[in-house]
Amino acid sequence: MKPSDIVAHLRSHCPALGGSVQAGINWEAIEKATQWQGLYAFVVPTDDKAGDPLYDNTLVQEITEGLDVVVVFPQSDEPGRQVADEVPAMRKALCLALAGFTPPGSAGWLIYEGRSFLHTDRAKVAYAFSFSGLEVMGSAELPSDPAQAETWQEAELLGLQQLEGLDIDVDVIDPMVDKNLKPDGVGPDGRIEHHLKVNLPHDNPNPTPNPEP
Known part of the structure; x- marks a missing residue:
């Protein structure tokens, strides 16, 4: 004031x-x-x-x-x-x-x-x-403009690089267990069954995952 x-x-x-x-x-x-x-x-x-x-x-x-x-x-x-x-x-x-x-x-x-x-x-x-x-x-929602930051927490978060994407490896626990790797038949066995790649372009507010074999 x-x-x-x-x-x-x-x-x-x-x-x-x-x-x-x-x-x-x-x-x-x-x-x-x-x-x-x-x-x-x-x-x-x-x-x-x-x-x-x-x-x-x-x-x-x-x-x-x-x-x-x-x-x-x-x-x-x-x-x-x-x-x-x-x-x-x-x-x-x-x-x-x-x-x-x-x-x-x-x-x-x-x-x-x-x-x-x-x-x-x-x-x-x-x-x-x-x-x-x-x-x-401070604000419950992070401001979009760094000039509007009121706390160090906001300034620090606004200074981080934008998240561009995610790479996700999926190891299915059951029933896809390789008994050569886990003789007891209890997963996970360390083998990657699926890979997901999610790109987060700045102009796409609702990105969708892209499954990869």
Whole structure:
């Protein structure tokens, strides 16, 4: 989930922010780099949490990825009476824009996780409104394009040469047992009765075996 996608969505669908939305890395960096005039919002990626693999033979994991929308309110009175009323309204505006929104490349919509207080001084108050979304790493079906690989398992398998064909020797166990080779009459006797050759041309999705004597 790219913060830039969330920024663009909020600029278009959250008029309460007035278009003053940017991406950031954390509150400390934001506070040092910004000169405060008016209302600001910053989309900050937070922790992610990976679940256990979904399958035994293919690496597919669900990842819950978090983000904070850090909203910095201008403060005109030191006790913050005005901002105290604006905070619940901002939560409603953010949830209207983000809760249920599926960011590009995500496997599920965003959900609201809660609010936390970050900072206050005479000029500003900052709160973080937290959201999370689900992404899936890997695929149950191998992608056709190596550029779409998301795990080493996929990249390694896509790097293998294509299977061009099979050569199969058939040693019939019973009743075609050569007692000169197996006096007890119990196969297999090590003699090849049939040979099968299967060609797998790339343009033939359903190859058929070609028996050979």
